[in-house]
Amino acid sequence: MDYKVLAHDSKSKARSGQFHTDRGIINTPIFMPVGTAGTVKAIHQRELYNDIDAEIILGNTYHLYLRPGLDVLQGAGGLHKFINWDRPILTDSGGYQVYSLAENRKISESGVTFSSHVDGSKHNFTPESVIDIQRIIGADIIMAFDECTPFPCDYEYAKKSMDLTHRWLERCCDHFDKTNDTYGFRQSLFPIVQGSVYPDLRKISAEVIASCDRDGNAIGGLSVGEPAEKMYEMTEVVCDILPEDKPRYLMGVGTPENLLECIALGVDMFDCVMPTRNARNGMLFTSEGIINIRNEKWKYDFSPIDNNLEGYVSRNYTKAYLRHLILSKEILGAQIASLQNLSLYLWLIRQSRYNIENGCFSSWKKTMMENVSRRL
Amino acid sequence: MDYKVLAHDSKSKARSGQFHTDRGIINTPIFMPVGTAGTVKAIHQRELYNDIDAEIILGNTYHLYLRPGLDVLQGAGGLHKFINWDRPILTDSGGYQVYSLAENRKISESGVTFSSHVDGSKHNFTPESVIDIQRIIGADIIMAFDECTPFPCDYEYAKKSMDLTHRWLERCCDHFDKTNDTYGFRQSLFPIVQGSVYPDLRKISAEVIASCDRDGNAIGGLSVGEPAEKMYEMTEVVCDILPEDKPRYLMGVGTPENLLECIALGVDMFDCVMPTRNARNGMLFTSEGIINIRNEKWKYDFSPIDNNLEGYVSRNYTKAYLRHLILSKEILGAQIASLQNLSLYLWLIRQSRYNIENGCFSSWKKTMMENVSRRL
Numbered sequence: 001m002d003y004k005v006l007a008h009d010s011k012s013k014a015r016s017g018q019f020h021t022d023r024g025i026i027n028t029p030i031f032m033p034v035g036t037a038g039t040v041k042a043i044h045q046r047e048l049y050n051d052i053d054a055e056i057i058l059g060n061t062y063h064l065y066l067r068p069g070l071d072v073l074q075g076a077g078g079l080h081k082f083i084n085w086d087r088p089i090l091t092d093s094g095g096y097q098v099y100s101l102a103e104n105r106k107i108s109e110s111g112v113t114f115s116s117h118v119d120g121s122k123h124n125f126t127p128e129s130v131i132d133i134q135r136i137i138g139a140d141i142i143m144a145f146d147e148c149t150p151f152p153c154d155y156e157y158a159k160k161s162m163d164l165t166h167r168w169l170e171r172c173c174d175h176f177d178k179t180n181d182t183y184g185f186r187q188s189l190f191p192i193v194q195g196s197v198y199p200d201l202r203k204i205s206a207e208v209i210a211s212c213d214r215d216g217n218a219i220g221g222l223s224v225g226e227p228a229e230k231m232y233e234m235t236e237v238v239c240d241i242l243p244e245d246k247p248r249y250l251m252g253v254g255t256p257e258n259l260l261e262c263i264a265l266g267v268d269m270f271d272c273v274m275p276t277r278n279a280r281n282g283m284l285f286t287s288e289g290i291i292n293i294r295n296e297k298w299k300y301d302f303s304p305i306d307n308n309l310e311g312y313v314s315r316n317y318t319k320a321y322l323r324h325l326i327l328s329k330e331i332l333g334a335q336i337a338s339l340q341n342l343s344l345y346l347w348l349i350r351q352s353r354y355n356i357e358n359g360c361f362s363s364w365k366k367t368m369m370e371n372v373s374r375r376l
Numbered sequence: 377m378d379y380k381v382l383a384h385d386s387k388s389k390a391r392s393g394q395f396h397t398d399r400g401i402i403n404t405p406i407f408m409p410v411g412t413a414g415t416v417k418a419i420h421q422r423e424l425y426n427d428i429d430a431e432i433i434l435g436n437t438y439h440l441y442l443r444p445g446l447d448v449l450q451g452a453g454g455l456h457k458f459i460n461w462d463r464p465i466l467t468d469s470g471g472y473q474v475y476s477l478a479e480n481r482k483i484s485e486s487g488v489t490f491s492s493h494v495d496g497s498k499h500n501f502t503p504e505s506v507i508d509i510q511r512i513i514g515a516d517i518i519m520a521f522d523e524c525t526p527f528p529c530d531y532e533y534a535k536k537s538m539d540l541t542h543r544w545l546e547r548c549c550d551h552f553d554k555t556n557d558t559y560g561f562r563q564s565l566f567p568i569v570q571g572s573v574y575p576d577l578r579k580i581s582a583e584v585i586a587s588c589d590r591d592g593n594a595i596g597g598l599s600v601g602e603p604a605e606k607m608y609e610m611t612e613v614v615c616d617i618l619p620e621d622k623p624r625y626l627m628g629v630g631t632p633e634n635l636l637e638c639i640a641l642g643v644d645m646f647d648c649v650m651p652t653r654n655a656r657n658g659m660l661f662t663s664e665g666i667i668n669i670r671n672e673k674w675k676y677d678f679s680p681i682d683n684n685l686e687g688y689v690s691r692n693y694t695k696a697y698l699r700h701l702i703l704s705k706e707i708l709g710a711q712i713a714s715l716q717n718l719s720l721y722l723w724l725i726r727q728s729r730y731n732i733e734n735g736c737f738s739s740w741k742k743t744m745m746e747n748v749s750r751r752l
Contacts, residue, residue, distance in 0.1 A: 038700065042707040046688060068675075068700040075676045076696065082678075084692050299444075300451045302458075312422060316460050320452065324414065324444040331418040334707055 003216065003247050011362035013239065013266035016353045019216070019247050021140045022185040023080070023088045026055045028247055028268035031259065031349045032090060033342050034276065037063040038083045041276050042334040043342065045084050051311050052342045056088040058271045061133055062097030066116050070136050078138030078183045090271070091139035092251070093130045096148045107147065109164070127171035131179060138183045143218060144172040146192045151225040158196035165194045166208050173212060188215035190249060196221060197230045199237050206241035216247040223252040223272070232261055239266035256285055256348055256372035260365050263352050275345050279337035282326040285344040289374030291319070293337070298323045305340050309347055313339040348372065379592065379623050387738035389615065389642035392729045395592070395623050397516045398561040399456070399464045402431045404623055404644035407635065407725045408466060409718050410652065413439040414459045417652050418707070418714040421460050427687050428718045432464040434647045437509055438473035442492050446512050454514030454559045466647070467515035468627070469506045472524045483523065485540070503547035507555060514559045519594060520548040522568045527601040534572035541570045542584050549588060564591035566625060572597060573606045575613050582617035592623040599628040608637055615642035632661055632724055632748035636741050639728050651721050655713035658702040661720040665750030667695070669713070674699045681716050685723055689715040724748065
């Protein structure tokens with residue numbers, strides 16, 4: 001794949017760029033909606049195209065491997081065909097879910113054994129097998145297998161885990177290079193920086209990852225409960241080492257504020273369940289601030305959800321109606337709130353690009369940070 | 377309102393017609409998607425317009441009265457504005473839900489007291505109050521307050537209940553005629569035939585209802601567990617008495633087969649939760665038959681859900697994908713299945729109209745009955 005930086009912000013490390021894949025161009029900075037099990041929850045694929053204009057979405061290897069399973073995905077001709085989505089897809093390696101969802105997991109040098117959270121069946125992931133799985137899924141960007149350390153995590157464990165992740169990375173790269181792209185589309189492997197909240201470990205890891213010379217690089221193990229300041233600090237340390245001419249992907253981040261701060265540190269790609277998960281609980285991200293739509297104050301508010309966005313749901317449904325739907329546990333409430341939040345995220349990211357390219361990112365960011373973090 | 381019969385089928389009592397309302401023309405026969413609490417579950421309003429082409433939807437007085445409540449609906453300027461739907465809406469009287477959902481209900485001559493299934497709060501519905509409520513909701517067609525008898529129901533109770541329904545009807549009509557249309561749109565009151573499965577009671581009730589000389593007439597108390605043959609028998613008895621020049625609405629019916637049979641008996645309007653409720657459980661109605669999408673046999677079926685329909689979901693998602701979504705309890709599964717089922721119902725009803733108007737309803741119905749009742 002081919003990545004080109006198009007513009008730099010003069011007052012920060014923010015940049016805009018284009019990542020060319022066989023399934024189309026990804027303009028960076030980009031936010032990738034999370035489609036865990038082959039669906040961005042409560043969103044039709046045509047809405048991803050037309051309402052949100054997502055340029056790339058995420059899939060979860062752990063979930064897809066368990067359901068629908070590789071035989072079904074292979075039979076369909078890959079995940080893209082299975083779900084009817086022809087733009088790029090990135091899959092994580094399954095590492096994070098094995099630690100957060102699976103039961104009875106055991107980590108060893110060779111890999112991880114675990115029991116499915118769905119039916120208790122036993123499985124084994126290795127650096128090689130997760131490459132094979134992601135080949136079969138057919139993702140355009142596939143992630144190396146890592147151990148994602150929790151927070152807090154003592155220095156000794158963080159170092160030991162990082163070293164294991166690096167050894168696994170070597171095996172991932174070897175196996176990736178020995179295997180072929182699937183379904184006629186080029187696949188790229190991204191290695192992942194670990195090292196918890198320790199700057200010296202993060203530096204070591206970033207150097208190892210940079211030396212792999214892959215199409216792009218990822219920063220993992222953040223947004224797992226550490227203070228935002230720690231996340232920014234680690235991101236800065238790592239971004240300063242990861243090569244300038246490749247996209248940098250900060251995994252699992254974050255709030256609209258987090259996105260703006262990390263774009264300023266040189267991050268190009270983001271994913272997070274927050275816009276969709278919080279939507280289902282009634283938390284709305286709007287261009288004017290954050291709304292808990294369950295609050296009594298919205299009961300008689302018949303104004304559109306977000307008049308500054310142009311999307312159907314933002315303009316055509318009111319806060320009072322959405323409040324009613326969420327309180328009544330109506331599915332349409334989850335649909336509307338999810339579309340609103342993803343629309344806001346993608347709008348924010350497009351605005352970031354625009355302002356980077358027009359040389360006014362830093363001043364725009366200052367105003368926008370206040371807007372998007374305000375509690376309405 | 378103004379109803380015109382446009383065509384008669386020569387071999388049955390089926391007819392097509394147009395019902396003119398202040399919010400647009402309803403072409404009959406028609407099926408009305410059920411929007412219980414101000415939302416057709418899992419369906420966006422733009423999908424009701426563009427995918428399903430629903431000409432009228434239903435709202436439930438009982439649900440809407442409890443949530444969001446009349447103050448919110450009035451504040452919004454009525455249900456249409458609240459939910460952003462400008463075509464006709466019909467509301468039931470709340471009678472059926474009081475019997476099926478509410479707790480501690482007590483029926484007396486004056487009306488019904490009950491406890492809310494949401495929060496246990498106590499409420500009172502009378503023939504007069506349900507007219508007032510439906511005026512505030514702003515439905516284009518509002519229903520008289522009735523007692524819907526269960527099945528089985530002994531003759532004595534059925535007769536006693538029917539007489540009460542008739543006395544309540546008189547009060548509904550009086551109150552309706554003394555009160556004004558709301559929000560600048562004409563409202564029509566439909567009285568409801570009761571009488572359980574007893575032909576002589578049904579005849580008496582149909583005559584009483586016909587004598588009210590309202591804009592349309594409804595048949596209630598069916599599809600409550602009685603055999604289909606009983607339902608058809610009662611429908612026939614009643615249709616033969618209800619005036620030819622007014623629309624006949626069979627409440628709560630039914631399967632695609634039921635619709636075709638009852639159209640042949642002279643019914644013009646239908647509503648039922650079946651297409652949406654069964655969708656959420658993985659039961660699909662297609663132009664080629666009924667599918668339980670949870671079955672193993674669809675696991676590797678990568679054909680479109682229903683190639684004979686033209687809608688987005690029918691053509692663009694596969695059976696294998698929908699099966700995966702339903703088994704994984706993904707919201708998108710409910711969205712796709714609900715759109716498919718409502719698309720099928722509305723397609724069937726449009727096909728019925730077309731075939732009535734082209735003089736081939738009976739032969740078309742024979743083939744179609746086999747198709748839609750087949751288990752795939």
